[in-house]
Amino acid sequence: MVEASKLWFERTCSECECNDLIHPWTYTCSDATKSMLLSCIRGSYKFYAIVYLIQILMRGKKLGKKEMLEQFKLYLKSGIFGLTVGSSFVTLNCIFRNLLFTKFTYYGAVLLPCTVSGLAIYFEPAHRRILVVNLFVNLVFEYWVRTLEMKGWLRRSPGRETLIFMLGSAIFFYLMRKERENQKRTPIFWFFSPPKVSKEIGEPMTGIDGRSSACPHKGTCMNYILKGTAQLFGVGCAMTMLRTIIPKLLTPAKAIRSLSLSHLKLGLFFGGYIGIYRLIVCLLCRTNGRDSALYAIPAGFLAGTAFRAAPSTPIALAPLTSTLQIFGSWAYQKGMIPESLPLVELLYCVCQGLLFHARVMHEDVCPRYIINLMHTVTSAKADEIQSAFIQKMLRSL
Ligand SMILES: [Zn+2]
Ligand SMILES: [Zn+2]
Numbered sequence: 001m002v003e004a005s006k007l008w009f010e011r012t013c014s015e016c017e018c019n020d021l022i023h024p025w026t027y028t029c030s031d032a033t034k035s036m037l038l039s040c041i042r043g044s045y046k047f048y049a050i051v052y053l054i055q056i057l058m059r060g061k062k063l064g065k066k067e068m069l070e071q072f073k074l075y076l077k078s079g080i081f082g083l084t085v086g087s088s089f090v091t092l093n094c095i096f097r098n099l100l101f102t103k104f105t106y107y108g109a110v111l112l113p114c115t116v117s118g119l120a121i122y123f124e125p126a127h128r129r130i131l132v133v134n135l136f137v138n139l140v141f142e143y144w145v146r147t148l149e150m151k152g153w154l155r156r157s158p159g160r161e162t163l164i165f166m167l168g169s170a171i172f173f174y175l176m177r178k179e180r181e182n183q184k185r186t187p188i189f190w191f192f193s194p195p196k197v198s199k200e201i202g203e204p205m206t207g208i209d210g211r212s213s214a215c216p217h218k219g220t221c222m223n224y225i226l227k228g229t230a231q232l233f234g235v236g237c238a239m240t241m242l243r244t245i246i247p248k249l250l251t252p253a254k255a256i257r258s259l260s261l262s263h264l265k266l267g268l269f270f271g272g273y274i275g276i277y278r279l280i281v282c283l284l285c286r287t288n289g290r291d292s293a294l295y296a297i298p299a300g301f302l303a304g305t306a307f308r309a310a311p312s313t314p315i316a317l318a319p320l321t322s323t324l325q326i327f328g329s330w331a332y333q334k335g336m337i338p339e340s341l342p343l344v345e346l347l348y349c350v351c352q353g354l355l356f357h358a359r360v361m362h363e364d365v366c367p368r369y370i371i372n373l374m375h376t377v378t379s380a381k382a383d384e385i386q387s388a389f390i391q392k393m394l395r396s397l
Helices: 006-012 027-057 066-103 111-123 128-152 157-177 221-244 250-259 261-288 293-309 313-333 343-361 366-377 380-396
Strands: none
Touching: 006 293, 006 380, 027 066, 027 366, 066 111, 066 128, 111 128, 111 343, 128 343, 157 293, 157 313, 221 261, 221 293, 250 313, 261 293, 343 366, 343 380, 366 380
């Protein structure tokens, strides 16, 4: 329904003034730039506060004072990245409209400025850039899958997505174990990173007591499996809490009443995922008396069944995206991609352009994450622009 076609856009919007289309809340461009900047400073630092909190939670380790300071510096830089991207949409459009093009075009209105503003990724430190690109490439895949679904070419279902996640996890865990041997590892943000393949050799054993000398961990197998399960179960629940309780903190009674068993789903997924993975690897080490990277394939595949507890399209695609990332980093190291080519940064620009274009022109198939992201980072200014745009669309029907 809220689909803006190229034909419609160029007929209705190309002659618009920029206050009509880009900054409906104020007439002058300089006012618009100023108010957008202020909104984005607030929004960006609020958004990254949550991102950094989740990252620290996922590590499952306490931070020292020095690490805290380090994280805070990164947080400040990430904030600059967010607010530059958010606020430059208005500024770039005003500049392009008034100085270069004199009218709006379908691709020139969102795709072009948002691709250009992607260059702000240079504010992020190099290792974080890779993580951000991974996220955005994954979102582009989600956008494509949703588009194909809308065209009737494929159908999503929890069962199918679980299968994709299982297959993806099998390959991805295998590659992650291979990658552990690599000196220049690419940064990967995943639920947990599997340990190095153990070189020790032991006698095959039965039962589940104790530990095989071939196991890639210390302590008993049972302890290793349960500890991981409990830890990630906790992380999953904590993330759900962040999402559901914090907005209701002002009414604690309501917040507690709103809790239900369904809030355990994410915990079950996270906990089950690591638990099953570790269980299978330990069992294989124990029966064979030696460890192998290949164990990650059945272990990752079966662990993927835990996804069924909390299915979601972006997570279903994530192991495949990260697999591509590992291949990409190997291609770099083997010299197949020239080192001077800023592939990561260019890829980010393209993905950002595509996704923000989708947000405005094809809202129905745009990943939820992007809609929420723009809402938060711009302190709802993006929604103001969007609703004025949709009003225009409805009026012209
Ligand atoms: Zn303007
Ligand atoms: Zn073990």
